Amino acid sequence: MNNPLQTPFDSVENAQQYVHLLVEAIAEAKSEIEADLVAAVAARSQRRVQALQIVQFKLGKLEKHLQASSRLLNDLRTLRRLLLDERPEPSAASPGQSPGGSDFEE
Numbered sequence: 001m002n003n004p005l006q007t008p009f010d011s012v013e014n015a016q017q018y019v020h021l022l023v024e025a026i027a028e029a030k031s032e033i034e035a036d037l038v039a040a041v042a043a044r045s046q047r048r049v050q051a052l053q054i055v056q057f058k059l060g061k062l063e064k065h066l067q068a069s070s071r072l073l074n075d076l077r078t079l080r081r082l083l084l085d086e087r088p089e090p091s092a093a094s095p096g097q098s099p100g101g102s103d104f105e106e
């Protein structure tokens with residue numbers, strides 16, 4: 001078996017995509033919990049309100065951890081590109097262009 005199974009973590013880009021999907025799922029869950037919380041407050045179900053507030057708190061913490069993970073993955077991708085010379089060299093200014101990048105003459 002020379003071809004290993006692909007997972008969301010075969011590459012940094014795949015892991016970034018997976019984290020992005022998780023962030024989207026959390027955003028969706030947060031909106032659903034907010035709606036449930038409004039309904040629980042209207043029903044005066046104090047125990048349910050407290051449980052939903054804990055869920056909101058935990059989702060917020062998870063969202064922050066995933067945002068940090070996303071930044072770390074981006075840093076790793078950048079470092080890999082730097083180490084493996086995957087980044088294209090900055091192109092020189094075209095002959096009629098000033099070093100500042102403007103085509104206008106002063």
